[in-house]
Amino acid sequence: MLTQYLQFAADRLGQKKTLDQLQAVVTSKQGVVGITTAVALIALANHFRSPKIDRGCPQVEGKGWFGYATEEFRENPGKFLSEWHEKLGPVYGVKIFGHYATVVSGPYVREVFLDDRFSFIAAITKLFDPNLMTDSGHSSEQTAKNAADSIKRFLSPNLKHYTPRVIEHLNLGIEDWCGEVPAEGIEIENAFPFLQHLVARASASVFVGIELAKNEELVDSFQNMVSNISSGLKPKPWLEYFPSLTKLGMYMIGKTNPAVKRHRTQMANALRPEVDRRLKAMASNDTNWDRPDDMLQHILESYPAPEGLDVITYLINWMTQLIFAALHTTSENGKVVLYRLLQHPEVMEELYAEQNEVLAAAGYDESAGPEVFDREMLNKFVKLDSAVREACRLKNEFVGLPHENTTDKTLTLSNGAVILPGEFVYINQFVNHRDPELQAAIDDVHQFKPFRFVGTDHNAAKVSEGFVFFGMGRHACPGRWFAIQEIKTIVSLLLRKYKVEPIDPIVFSNQERDAFPIGPCRIRLTPRKAL
Template sequence: MLGLVSNSPGLAASDALKVAIPIGIGLASAAYLTMKAVASDGFGSDKTIPIASLREGDSTHDKEFYEDQDAFVERCQAENGDVFGVYLMNLNQIVVSGPLVREIFMNEDFNFGDSADQLTSMRSFLRPMTKAQVEFDSRIVHGLVRDNITPHLPQYTARIVLQLEKNLDIEMAKYRTTNKREDGTFLVEKPVTVLQQMVANAMATVFVGPEIAKDRHVIETFISAMADLAKLGGNGKARRHSVWKNFVRRTKHRIRSPLQNHIQILAEAATPVVLERRRLEKEAEAKGEVYERPDDIMQKMLDSFDKHHFVDLEDVCGYLLFLILASVHTTTDTSTNLMFYLAAYPQYIETLYEEQKEVLDQIQKEREALRQELLAKGEAIGDDLDPNEDRFLSAAAIKRMVHMDSFVREVFRCRAECLTLGHRARKDVTLSNGMVISKGLTAIINMKSAHQSPNQGEDVTEFRPWRFVGKPKAATKAAADFLPFGMGKHACPGRFLAIQELKTIGVLMISRYSMLEIQDPSKTKQILRSRIGTPTISGLIFTERK
């Protein structure tokens, strides 16, 4: 059933020809498409869609947008209504706002992957990950998360917490030793590097199991693969559509994608572990015993090998790497931003700390009551009620920390880029207001209209961390008024794992540090609105709890 990988061959001559032959055609095609894009207005056939005016002296909307996203979107919407065209990131795009946003997410004729690929050539980059599936957009990844991660999240939480704690202490000890200041605080120049190690190690234990997670080369390749992925997006004004740049990227990725090296490293580390697991399984079967299957995602994928039509172990590792990339990249990024929000609003740290203590105190009392009840009945106290585990950060404990949940959701709400989550039309689509978004155009979402709508409560332009306390608006709830994870059946299936990990990181930080400060306060506003993948532009100063 399971074919193990062999050494990956180099680029064969026939493969090289497959790349070389289309180059001449591709160059001509790229030039033609570029001229065609410039020559046409590019905003589709529906002339009822207004086009946002340009400032005097501007040839695109990029400069005004990046100077002040909120002001730009507010001006355009006031002048044009909920639907209007903009020339942004070297693309003609249709901004969709308010109630119409739901129609973009729920209509299958709009595709997020098409839009992302247009800007980044993402699909050619990811192609080496999948052997079994012709289309990477298949629902297999969604199903792997839905079936194998989300239902088992409570049992994975203990493993994740222990790994996060371990790596937090290891990484912070380095800075405490080398960057300690006279007042006892210490500086971490690049907090993202600490969080990379924390998240990569925690995710490795869940996805590939503790044996493989111990291999430092595997952890390093996860972090390196994340860096390769981040390069696709560009930063700020560099994130612009280019027919030529995408052509070069796709050609290069056809020859050799950086991910092939990462997949090979993971496959080489996994091979002896899988072989040993198979040996133990056969040994148990020969003895008539039930084999105790390892509890990690790799094993669950191997057990469903035929169901998903995997080709070999390398194919399994490709999908594993994608899952790890998605979780490590986004969770590292958002947890870094969470740390900066804690630093920007230090007045809320003690409330979060007190909540943490109160929740753990209450759980300790409940567990003690259960122990006393068992003793009164003369029954034995099991390992699940070990007093040493009373104050452990279980999934149940983290769920009770409603202020932390609200804080995390508010960070997402305030941080979101004003225009993002583009969806490209695969055919002409008529919106409920009668406007038509033509095939090939991208409908880009006005997040400001959703995240700063009146139904968010008062002072929607301000950061109010307790905004959602006592309301049925958990940080995992994807809806029309909370769009970081999308909505509908295409909503991010990994959001439950991501939010659980984010809250755990927040709890661990405030349990150890009474104050976080931004090293360069002048960069605060820019940092708090930074988009995913933007490099950290300031360090953080940590004050340890006495």
């Protein structure tokens, strides 16, 4: 009742007034007391209202308020998941993150991924809704299904065709950032913005075309939109008990955050002249028009804007969803791979040697630059592919990939665990990615072994119970082939052009919200030709 009331009240306040009042409440002494009291009341109400049913699986004995285990989990997520898995088995219930959920590992993850009654989109939208945060309208106007469908139909089948374009724009991105690198090399203060820029340039060439990929403001939005906007949604553990307020917070970011307006304006200014030109040529059947070959053109032809919605606004909403779903995740996962390699510089030299072997077999000598790379060569970099999969396997993902029971019926897993309507199932990625049986009898599952998958049929884009990084089944990430190829291409180009070395030690955290090394990662690039 409390959360419904708060949402009711918030919906009736002006946008700016709502934000000011919420901020005043949160920062005041009375507000802190009120929030603390409300959290306690919510927890108490949930405790007594929880259905007294047989859950069909063992339960975690929470030590926090009314049986919640969130605090214990966040103290050491890996230890928490390992110990409770050993005590309770692959499926158990737990009160965590402000609600009851079922944690699933082992072969049981397949049951969740392959059952359409469990929805990842429904669950993740409740936790993090980019449509709300970017003022992109209702999800029905540009559905996640359309985005996934467009990637499957247009992007993934054409990776070979787009590889030269991606390589060209990655080289341009390196030039943007580094200029002419002297023989003694240069120092980059933080590798992540550099990596973000490369992903933005390369992805833009495929998503909006070669010419628009040169637009600095558009590339800026492709590179920085997510970090500029989501920085306003800082973790607030007490909000986990108030999903309606979490939604309200995302809504307010979309309506009031200046970064949202700036990026939407930048994209509109960049897209409008080009879209107008394309629509005019399409309407007149201009035979002299050279039809562009990119995602933007595919959207214009295959997914017309709903009636009453301005086409530019519609396309901005499309691109925003692609930026959140594709570019942002590729940048973050590329960071995981690059930082693991920087943690082991000797591995990078072995990957460079692999390049020379593949190039020699294709008739090139060691002086050949990255411009000769193609998709077939990238596929032959099997050590690199193994290193990418291994880095992703060890990414700090603990429990994630939430799936909601979207039916009005209780669902039962094969082991007897019951999931009520509206409840979440979390995938225990930490355990599955470190299970010796699922990792083909690997006995050093907690160590980074870059070449452990060489000679196996486990490439970096292949999903399984032992590698749920991209999900599984029909709803596995449709863009994983593009993401993996882009990461591999970036690493390959950097290694071909430079000797890449870390300046500071690379240390990965073991905390829930720290998937990457803490602090900036300074690197040195020294030209290979100078060496």
